[in-house]
Amino acid sequence: xxxxxxxxxxxxxxxxxxxxxxxxxxxxxxxxxxxxxxxxxxxxxxxxxxxxxxxxxxxxxxxxxxxxxxxxxxxxxxxxxxxxxxxxxxxxxxxxxxxxxxxxxxxxxxxxxxxxxxxxxxxxxxxxxxxxxxxxxxxxxxxxxxxxxxxxxxxxxxxxxxxxxxxxxxxxxxxxxxxxxxxxxxxxxxxxxxxxxxxxxxxxxxxxxxxxxxxxxxxxxxxxxxxxxxxxxxxxxxxxxxxxxxxxxxxxxxxxxxxxxxxxxxxxxxxxxxxxxxxxxxxxxxxxxxxxxxxxxxxxxxxxxxxxxxxxxxxxxxxxxxxxxxxxxxxxxxxxxxxxxxxxxxxxxxxxxxxxxxxxxxxxxxxxxxxxxxxxxxxxxxxxxxxxxxxxxxxxxxxxxxxxxxxxxxxxxxxxxxxxxxxxxxxxxxxxxx
Numbered sequence: 388x389x390x391x392x393x394x395x396x397x398x399x400x401x402x403x404x405x406x407x408x409x410x411x412x413x414x415x416x417x418x419x420x421x422x423x424x425x426x427x428x429x430x431x432x433x434x435x436x437x438x439x440x441x442x443x444x445x446x447x448x449x450x451x452x453x454x455x456x457x458x459x460x461x462x463x464x465x466x467x468x469x470x471x472x473x474x475x476x477x478x479x480x481x482x483x484x485x486x487x488x489x490x491x492x493x494x495x496x497x498x499x500x501x502x503x504x505x506x507x508x509x510x511x512x513x514x515x516x517x518x519x520x521x522x523x524x525x526x527x528x529x530x531x532x533x534x535x536x537x538x539x540x541x542x543x544x545x546x547x548x549x550x551x552x553x554x555x556x557x558x559x560x561x562x563x564x565x566x567x568x569x570x571x572x573x574x575x576x577x578x579x580x581x582x583x584x585x586x587x588x589x590x591x592x593x594x595x596x597x598x599x600x601x602x603x604x605x606x607x608x609x610x611x612x613x614x615x616x617x618x619x620x621x622x623x624x625x626x627x628x629x630x631x632x633x634x635x636x637x638x639x640x641x642x643x644x645x646x647x648x649x650x651x652x653x654x655x656x657x658x659x660x661x662x663x664x665x666x667x668x669x670x671x672x673x674x675x676x677x678x679x680x681x682x683x684x685x686x687x688x689x690x691x692x693x694x695x696x697x698x699x700x701x702x703x704x705x706x707x708x709x710x711x712x713x714x715x716x717x718x719x720x721x722x723x724x725x726x727x728x729x730x731x732x733x734x735x736x737x738x739x740x741x742x743x744x745x746x747x748x749x750x751x752x753x754x755x756x757x758x759x760x761x762x763x764x765x766x767x768x769x770x771x772x773x774x775x776x777x778x779x780x781x782x783x784x785x786x787x788x789x790x791x792x793x794x795x796x797x798x799x800x801x802x803x804x805x806x807x808x809x810x811x812x813x814x815x816x817x818x819x820x821x
Contacts, residue, residue, distance in 0.1 A: 429470065430468065431469040431470070432466065433466070433467040434465070435465045436462065436464040436820075436821055437463045437819060438818070438821070439816055439817060439818040439819070440458070440460045440461075441458075441461065442458050442814055442815050442816075443457045443459070443814035444812060445457075445584070445810060445811070445812045446813070461481065462481040462482070463497070464478070464481070472503060473502070473503040473504070475500075475501050476498055476499070476502065476515075477496075477499050478498040478499070479496060480494070480497050497516075497550060498515045498550045499550075500512060500553075507558055507559060508556065508557045508566075510554075511555045512554045512555070514553075515550050516532065516549075517532065519531065519624060520655075520694075521657040521658055521668045521669070522694050522696050523696060523711065525744065527670050527672055527713060528624060528653070528671075530607075530609060530624075531551060531569060531607075531609060532548050532551075533549055533577050533578070533631065534549070534577045535547055535578045536578065536579055536580070536585065536803075537581075538580075539584075539810060540763075540792070540803075549578070551573070552572055554569070555570075556568045556569075560612070561614075563614050563615040564613065566610065566612050567609075567610060568608075568609075569609045569610070569611075570606070570607075571607040571608070572606050573600060573606075574600040574605035574607060574628065574629050576600075576648065584807075584810050585807065587806045588806065592635070593642070593644075594641075594643040594644060595644050596643060596646065597646050598646060606628075607628030607629065609625065609627070618661065620658060620659045620660065622658065623655065624655045624657070625653065625654055625655070626653040626655075628650075629648040629650060630648065630649045630651045632687060632732070633647070634646070634648070634649060634685065634686070635728065636728070637726075649677060649678075650676070651674050651675060651677070652674070653673070654672060656669075656670075656672070664702065665699045666699065667695075667696070667697045668696050668697070670692075670693065670694040671693045672693075673692075674687075674689060674690045674691075680719065681719025684724055684726055684729075687717075687732070690715050690717040690718065691715065691716045691718075692715045692716075693712075693716075694713050694714070695711070696711035696712070697710055698710070705749070707747065707748045709744075709747070710743075710745050711745075712741060713741070713742045715740050716737060716738075717732050717737060717738040717739070718737060720736060720737045720738040731801060733767065734768070740766075740768075741765075741767060742765050743766060744762070745762050746760075746761040747760050755780045756779050757778045757779075758776075758777055758778075759774075759776040759777075760773075760775050761773075761775075761776075762774065765802060765803075765804050768805070769797040769800060770802060770808070771794075771795055772793065772795075773793040774793075775790065775791050784819055785817070785819050786817075787816070789814075790813065790814055790816070791811075791812065791813035791814070792812050792813075793811050794807045794808050794810055
C-alpha cells in the first residue's frame with residue numbers, strides 16, 4: 388500500500404510541474420522509433436513502443452509430445468511529455484501472462500518519473516531504472532538496479548531490470564563532468580522464481596520468513612562522479628545500502644529460517660578508453676560489510692568485485708565482438724563453518740566466482756539480417772549458457788527473431804546453470820515497432 392500511495396503522489400505531481408507533455412547483450416545490440424505530437428499549448432508528446440508475440444518451446448528429446456509451449460503476446464507503450472524545461476516519462480508493459488493475483492505495479496509500469504532541467508544540472512524523481520558503471524549492459528557497479536529472473540535469462544538485459552523509487556540530482560561539473568546524487572527509500576533484491584522451471588530451490592525451505600524491505604529502515608543513498616580526461620572516461624562512486632545477496636539464518640530452536648540483508652558500503656572505480664578500433668572498460672568495487680574480520684557466520688564477509696571488458700568491429704565484414712569477465716572474491720573464507728552464510732558464495736578458498744561473457748553479431752543482406760551468438764561460461768561452477776539468434780528486419784517497423792537457449796551445469800555444483808539445465812528452449816518472436 389505504501390508503494391501504491393507513493394506512485395499516486397508522483398502521478399499527481401506531474402501537473403503541478405506544468406507538464407502537459409529514455410541492454411549485457413540488449414545494450415550491445417537497440418532500436419526505437421518516436422512519433423511526436425505538438426498540442427496547441429506548445430506541449431510536445433512523443434509516443435513509441437512495440438507490439439509483439441512470442442512463442443517459446445522447451446524441449447526434451449525423450450518426451451517430445453509433453454514439451455511445454457508458451458505463447459506470450461505483449462505490448463509496450465512509451466510516452467514522453469515535454470513542456471518547457473520539464474518532461475514526464477511513462478513506460479507501460481501490457482502482457483496477459485502478468486495478469487494474476489500476485490501482480491505488482493512494477494510488472495506493468497516499466498518507468499514513471501519526471502525530469503526537470505536547470506542551468507547547473509537536472510533532477511529526476513519517480514519510478515525509474517538507473518544504470519551506473521562503464522561496462523556494456525552487465526555491471527558490478529550498478530547498486531541502484533535489480534533484476535527479475537523469474538522467467539530465466541534474456542538477451543535483452545534491460546528487460547530484466549525492474550524500476551525502483553528513486554530521487555536523483557545530477558549536477559554538471561565543468562565541460563564533461565557529472566555528479567549524480569541518488570536517494571532510494573526502499574530496498575529490492577534480485578527476484579528469483581519461487582516455483583516452476585526457473586526456480587533455484589529456495590521455495591523448498593520450510594518456515595521461510597521474508598522481510599518487508601519497503602520501509603525507511605531500508606533506505607539507501609549513493610553518489611557517482613564521472614568525467615573525461617584526454618581519451619579516458621573515468622568515474623568513481625559510493626553507495627550506502629545493502630548487499631543484494633540474501634542471507635539465510637536458521638533458528639534451530641524453532642525450525643524457522645529468516646532471510647536477512649546486510650548493511651554495506653560499496654566503493655567503486657570505473658573507466659574506459661578507445662584505442663583504434665578497440666574499446667576497453669573496467670569496473671572494480673569493494674563491498675565493506677559489518678563483518679570486518681569475517682568472524683560472524685550470519686553476516687557476509689567483505690568482497691571485491693570486478694569487470695574488465697572490450698569490444699571491437701572487424702573492418703570490412705562488420706563483425707561485432709564483445710568480451711567481458713564478471714567476477715568476485717570474498718575475503719576471510721579459509722575456515723568457514725558449514726552454517727556460515729559465505730559457505731555458498733563461491734568456489735575454492737578464498738571463495739571466488741568468475742563468469743566469461745562473449746557476444747557477437749554479423750549483419751548481412753544490406754544489414755537487414757543479423758546473426759547473433761552469445762555465451763556465458765560460469766567458470767568455477769562448470770556451467771554454461773549459449774544463446775543463438777537470427778534477426779530479420781522484414782521492413783522498417785517489423786522484425787522477426789528466431790532464438791534459442793542451451794543451458795548446461797555440472798551435477799553437484801550449486802548455481803543457476805545447474806538449476807536451469809533442463810530448460811533448453813527455442814522460440815520465435817515477431818515485433819512491430821511504432
